[in-house]
Amino acid sequence: MTAAPLTIAVTGLNATDNPGPGVGVIRALRAHPDFQGRIVGLAYDSLDPGIYAHDLVDDVFLMPYPSQGLAAFSTRLAEVHGRVPFDVVIPTLDAEIPTFIDLEPQLRTLGIGSFLPSQELFDLRSKAHLAHLGEIANINTPATRVIADPNDLRQLEGKLEYPFWVKGAYYGATEVHDVHEAIAAYHQMVAKWGVPVIAQAGVDGDEIDVVAVGDGEGGMVGAVPMRKRLLTDKGKGWAGIAIRDPEIEELSRRYFAATKWRGPCEIEMMRSQSGELHLLEINPRFPAWCYLSAGAGMNLPWAVAQLAAGRDVAPMHEYEVGKMFVRISLDQIVSLSDFESIAATGELHRCTPGDAS
Amino acid sequence: MTKPLYERPTLVRHQMGMMNKFGRAQAMQPLESIDGVSVDELVKTYGSPLFVFSEADLVARYRELHDLLALRYRKIRIAWSYKTNYLDAICKVFHREGAYAEVVSEFEYDKAMRMGIDPTHVHFNGPLKSEATLERVLPAGTVIHIDHFDEMAAAERVAERQGIRPKVAVRVNMAVESVPPWSRFGFNLESGQAMEAIRRLIAGDKLELAGVHCHLGTFITDPAAYKQAAAKLAHLANTLRSEHGVLLEFIDVGGGFASHNTLKAQYLPGEQATPSFSRYVEALTEGLSQLDCDPRDLPTLVLENGRALVDDAGYLVSTVVANKRLRDGRRGLVVDAGVNTLFTSFWYNHDVVSAQPFRGIPEPTVIYGPLCMNIDVVRDTLVFPAMSVGDRLVLKNVGAYNVTQWMQFITYRPAVVMVGRDGKHGLIRRREQLEDIVGPEEVPDWL
Amino acid sequence: MTIPQKLRDLAISETGFLFDPYTGSTFSANEPGLTVLEGLREGLGVADIATRLRESFDVPAAADVERDVGEFVHLLRRSGLVPEEFTA
Numbered sequence: 001m002t003a004a005p006l007t008i009a010v011t012g013l014n015a016t017d018n019p020g021p022g023v024g025v026i027r028a029l030r031a032h033p034d035f036q037g038r039i040v041g042l043a044y045d046s047l048d049p050g051i052y053a054h055d056l057v058d059d060v061f062l063m064p065y066p067s068q069g070l071a072a073f074s075t076r077l078a079e080v081h082g083r084v085p086f087d088v089v090i091p092t093l094d095a096e097i098p099t100f101i102d103l104e105p106q107l108r109t110l111g112i113g114s115f116l117p118s119q120e121l122f123d124l125r126s127k128a129h130l131a132h133l134g135e136i137a138n139i140n141t142p143a144t145r146v147i148a149d150p151n152d153l154r155q156l157e158g159k160l161e162y163p164f165w166v167k168g169a170y171y172g173a174t175e176v177h178d179v180h181e182a183i184a185a186y187h188q189m190v191a192k193w194g195v196p197v198i199a200q201a202g203v204d205g206d207e208i209d210v211v212a213v214g215d216g217e218g219g220m221v222g223a224v225p226m227r228k229r230l231l232t233d234k235g236k237g238w239a240g241i242a243i244r245d246p247e248i249e250e251l252s253r254r255y256f257a258a259t260k261w262r263g264p265c266e267i268e269m270m271r272s273q274s275g276e277l278h279l280l281e282i283n284p285r286f287p288a289w290c291y292l293s294a295g296a297g298m299n300l301p302w303a304v305a306q307l308a309a310g311r312d313v314a315p316m317h318e319y320e321v322g323k324m325f326v327r328i329s330l331d332q333i334v335s336l337s338d339f340e341s342i343a344a345t346g347e348l349h350r351c352t353p354g355d356a357s
Numbered sequence: 358m359t360k361p362l363y364e365r366p367t368l369v370r371h372q373m374g375m376m377n378k379f380g381r382a383q384a385m386q387p388l389e390s391i392d393g394v395s396v397d398e399l400v401k402t403y404g405s406p407l408f409v410f411s412e413a414d415l416v417a418r419y420r421e422l423h424d425l426l427a428l429r430y431r432k433i434r435i436a437w438s439y440k441t442n443y444l445d446a447i448c449k450v451f452h453r454e455g456a457y458a459e460v461v462s463e464f465e466y467d468k469a470m471r472m473g474i475d476p477t478h479v480h481f482n483g484p485l486k487s488e489a490t491l492e493r494v495l496p497a498g499t500v501i502h503i504d505h506f507d508e509m510a511a512a513e514r515v516a517e518r519q520g521i522r523p524k525v526a527v528r529v530n531m532a533v534e535s536v537p538p539w540s541r542f543g544f545n546l547e548s549g550q551a552m553e554a555i556r557r558l559i560a561g562d563k564l565e566l567a568g569v570h571c572h573l574g575t576f577i578t579d580p581a582a583y584k585q586a587a588a589k590l591a592h593l594a595n596t597l598r599s600e601h602g603v604l605l606e607f608i609d610v611g612g613g614f615a616s617h618n619t620l621k622a623q624y625l626p627g628e629q630a631t632p633s634f635s636r637y638v639e640a641l642t643e644g645l646s647q648l649d650c651d652p653r654d655l656p657t658l659v660l661e662n663g664r665a666l667v668d669d670a671g672y673l674v675s676t677v678v679a680n681k682r683l684r685d686g687r688r689g690l691v692v693d694a695g696v697n698t699l700f701t702s703f704w705y706n707h708d709v710v711s712a713q714p715f716r717g718i719p720e721p722t723v724i725y726g727p728l729c730m731n732i733d734v735v736r737d738t739l740v741f742p743a744m745s746v747g748d749r750l751v752l753k754n755v756g757a758y759n760v761t762q763w764m765q766f767i768t769y770r771p772a773v774v775m776v777g778r779d780g781k782h783g784l785i786r787r788r789e790q791l792e793d794i795v796g797p798e799e800v801p802d803w804l
Numbered sequence: 805m806t807i808p809q810k811l812r813d814l815a816i817s818e819t820g821f822l823f824d825p826y827t828g829s830t831f832s833a834n835e836p837g838l839t840v841l842e843g844l845r846e847g848l849g850v851a852d853i854a855t856r857l858r859e860s861f862d863v864p865a866a867a868d869v870e871r872d873v874g875e876f877v878h879l880l881r882r883s884g885l886v887p888e889e890f891t892a
Binding site: 336339340343344345 | 817819820821823830832
Binding site: 131152169 | 629
């Protein structure tokens, strides 16, 4: 039996050299054998590359930035829904998650499903609360300080050893080696993502990232851990390999059991040279490399689309260890009229092959 | 057929990162009236610029906070923070609702007394309370919150001289996870300084320890910080009871709740980033659940809010004086209210809306005040619809700190009005005139 | 008055989307902006363009349409869509 086709809206089409996860999520959705709906792309800039991926996105709408406020955002979302009704939305950018959480009841009345954590949970996983999170889930975390004034960095001497990391409220992390670098990094983070800024002790070792989905009741729907094999000069993974390690799986389960996290997330951890796992960060959305989960046989974006539509998804355990992703850059050829359509009207529509309507 | 409405011909270049026609301006609704009174009528009656306060908003914010607290904790008190806005009419609205007064200077104390507030309904904070002030307020029964050892000694001298045993509180500071510590006020908890101060106070046996107080900071957008602070104060209260047999009358968690403003270094706008009162209250009362005492001995929970109660209820109406095109292509809008009037524009990206219907392509716009100074930027770049000279705009969430920190600089401070709940409106502070400013001046006779 | 070649070559769409084939820059113009561009391409002066705007739009009495056209031409110059020395 096949369920009715879903029209799925996905954000984060900024597939640049520091990519948003939208394109990965959409490719995973389309890769599922049961997929037969439409994909509505929600973009924030006329040049978000995913807009022009004609074989991935059927309809594209420009959205106001979340920083423009709830009214602007919800007005536009309702307008988009009026033009192309969609059943489910999968937001993929940190800065927009609070907005979608706020709008959840309103979306529900429009018949739009989503699968997100509560605002409390979202706050709990903020970098400022990492230590607390580690405590309740019984997971090691590196020493973390909240910085709201550059002078606080001077007072870290002796408390946090250099080099350490300066991290932004939403994104960004810079390794700093002395107080001057730390202050420079602080100002960069504030300019982009505002306060607070986090200073976090460095942990030497191998970074492991897990793409996972929590069912909201303490259970884990599925998880695929990945070890990065190639990094860009910005430290972004450009190639990675799916791994299996019972300890990592156990740590991920502990996280979901302790928090009752609902929705997708990326758990970043570090295995130190002495072998323990340290929790570095929880990203409250899919990572850009989430297509690997589909490629390895555990299609987590598809699972989230089903859960958001109110359908049951049984916990998933199997995936192919050793499956790799190796990213590629390619140049899409775009007609001026597509660009004009987005820039002048804020939307772009395509008829996909086999689309009967 | 009717012709389309004219707007100035304009052209916007598509730039990287700015190619999005769906900004805030498209969703902006003009604010043509405040609580049913037209902005136009208000300006015609009282002039421009003009501060407008909504009595309904003031009352609604207070009752929301009060009722949420009352649902979760049996003994509660809100002390209205005078420094955020001490105009009589504003204070009166809160006192009428049952608020105590929280003052931080003798001037504010005088203001509260002048309004007929019971001196025992005043919490007196701040690092400066002179011995002369203490001579006056302690016998009257006002509770002072002791900030440092020198003040404790002064209070003890006064108590001895007056032959009284005044009630006092001790202010403590502490570390919580997500807020940088404000260690300059009160006694530090983690280092043991706070316990030392309390032991000294008890040993001195001249002052009655009625409460402990902590004010974490300002514009705190993380409710979890209050849970931690309340839990730490609860543990302190438990220790005082078990080790010294002291039953506290109150635990004061200070203020610091954010209003719906947007700090300059904040990504999400205040309307989204600011937690609701219910989230703050839930956090506070969860922290207080650590209190270990007979329900009959529960200390009163005291809050000292100001900004979160008054900010959203204040509006500043301003009139467009000129339009100009800046060298970098942005539009400059000159209005008649500057940073001298709207002091908080140094901290916030204030929400600005048009006071009349508008149309056309909104453009990146900077709003300048009328001062002949480069710093006079009321609102840095925002995407804003076209405005004509004489049009009005309304800056929102300006109720806190402006009518206390505004500066009388090269002009008169504007009128402040209140709109009542049934369409009534009236002055609560008239526009200044020359005599208000030159009145205190003297010219020495040798000139 | 000569009409600059750049202005003739500017691609103008009825959506208000402009494409400058010389530089690759794109722009959005509002309806009155398009009216002015059309007028300039026909070689009209400021006064004639202002008249056309008054005919096509409901212009409030307080509006200074001539000044607005002048400012728009300034914008065109600054955007590199007409030469520096161009005046309408």
